[in-house]
Amino acid sequence: MSPLTPVVGRVLKLANEVHGLARSAERADVADALAEQAARWTDSAATVVVAGAQKRGKSRLVNALVGRPGLMPVDADLATHTQVCLRHGDGLRVVVHRTTEAPDGTRRSVETEIGLEQLPAFASGAGDPRILREVTGVEVTLDDSLLEGLRLVDTPGIDGLTLGHRHATTAALRRADALLFTVSAQDQPILRHELEFLADAAARLPTVAFVLTKVEDSISADALLDENRARLAHFVGPRGADLDPAVGRRLLDAPWLPVSATLGEASAALAAAGHSERARARAERSGLPALRAHLRGVADRRELVRATGVLAVTAAGLRALAAVEEDRIAGGADSDGLRARRDVVESQLAALAALRRDRRRHALDHQLLGRGIAGRVRARSERYRRTYEREIAELTTPAAVARYADELPGSLDRTLGAAWEETAADIDQTVRSALGRYLSGMGADPAALGAPVAVAPVRSPSDLRATSPSAAFDVIGEGLPAAMMAGGAGFMAYNALGLAALGIPLIAPLALGGLLAGTLVAHRRRVAAAARNRTALTKALGDAFAVATTEMCLAAEQAVAAWRADAEDAVDLAFGVRQKELDTRRKALETATAREAAERRRSAAAATERLQTLTACAERARALDVELAAAVRATSTGEDVVPM
Structure with missing residues (x-):
């Protein structure tokens, strides 16, 4: 258990003293109110959402923060497909939350405990689409000191997969206390759609921090950082998105924390091998201690807020x-x-x-x-x-x-x-x-x-109708114009090219004209079919x-x-x-x-x-x-x- 903030410890000590005074005075109402407030203490935890575009190192960052390199799937082709919440508990436990359809057509929520090795099948693109469709989230319980009073939520990339993924990540911010937004030092600068997401996030959350990931191999990290800050300043400025000044200031004042999950993993390996000095040096270079301190501050702030409630009841x-x-x-x-x-x-x-x-x-x-x-x-x-x-x-x-x-x-x-x-x-x-x-x-x-x-x-x-019945061939609307087109094209080619003088029979240009007309009709029918299918899909969506x-x-x-x-x-x-x-x-x-x-x-x-x-x-x-x-x-x- 991590130590309490000193002022919080003094608040709890005073609350315990007053609880004893209330019991001595036989004031069960006062004692019970204090006991109830104390019971709420363990129910709350600060929620930090980790978001960013695809392949920005979010999952590997989360793994490094909790010291479990193999926890979240990080392979290049295993993009996170659903939200994964990490919270504190007595031991490692993975629970999948799903909504399934019962035989009577109703849908119900189901919780299933799985092994860690099964996590990619339920949380990444490697899983069966039919199963992934049912998954609403995954909860991983770990006995890690960082997670005491803290939840970390790993999310799908805001730029990929489907509209649903982006909507789900944005909605997660409504329940969050802070956002960690990842930007890779080995990739392009922050893009417009990312800035728009950040503007929405900063309007919802009091605490935003940027994490510049993958800094271990990037020789241009400083230049990229300057470029990102310049783009952010332009986006926030009067010629940009015209944001609320408070939202813009929150983004401009947000800290940028350079982090290397790779160096963090190397530090853990060195520590396990007994090279403590080299491990500490590698850890400092990784930037993870500063990021953990930031997260600890988010948790402490939540702790302070809870302490305020305890003090009010006291x-x-x-x-x-x-x-x-x-x-x-x-x-x-x-x-x-x-x-x-x-x-x-x-x-x-x-x-x-x-x-x-x-x-x-x-x-x-x-x-x-x-x-x-x-x-x-x-x-x-x-x-x-x-x-x-x-x-x-x-x-x-x-x-x-x-x-x-x-x-x-x-x-x-x-x-x-x-x-x-x-x-x-x-x-x-x-x-x-x-x-x-x-x-x-x-x-x-x-x-x-x-x-x-x-x-x-x-x-x-589970299924949305994307097709409409095929339209029957319209002899007057399609056949007659096609025949006229074939004849017209054939006669024009026959006369313009002087094919008669060459002894070429009339049937050849007529066949060519028919081929052109048939191709055009087929194209028109495909366009019409696409329009009908769009209409059917739009109606099903509505x-x-x-x-x-x-x-x-x-x-x-x-x-x-x-x-x-x-x-x-x-x-x-x-x-x-x-x-x-x-x-x-x-x-x-x-x-x-x-x-x-x-x-x-x-x-x-x-x-x-x-x-x-x-x-x-x-x-x-x-x-x-x-x-x-x-x-x-x-x-x-x-x-x-x-x-x-």
């Missing part, structure tokens, strides 16, 4: 515990002090009753959340569909249409999966924002809102999108409805906890009023000592809050990385 618990001790101290003074404290409690009970009435007016607004998300689902689906229609419109022959149709089901499956990922992220963002404000206003913890309960809808059909869009809209509205119910349960729970807390305080004040003065004074003296402890803890919490905020700012500005 501070709230301290306030609740202190309120009871202040009541006891007030009871040791005089009856007027007790009455004043009771009046405060009664006013807080009245405010709670007002909140219970106020929650009803939010119901209508929340009902509209699902409709708004469904509208965005339709717009997103329409945008994706048009990208396919533009590609189909460029197909000019029946053979080209047939080849495209063969690839379309798998590509469309990934696109619809990407559309669902974006929809799920939209649900998450919308609901957390709207219902988060609602929960805060109702005195509930927005963190109580769990992940959306939404089942991914059906994906694309039908598939229509079904999928309806399914996604329904799933989105169901997810929002379920989350609304969860939010109402969270509010009910918060109201119950607050009601119990105030009832406890009112009862304690009533009990104090009935006590003798001497007994109240003894209780107040003990409460004073406990309040001093709580006050000291509260002061530590305030200091930690400032320190945490500074640490988050430091990691957000990339102070953990020295740009090249």
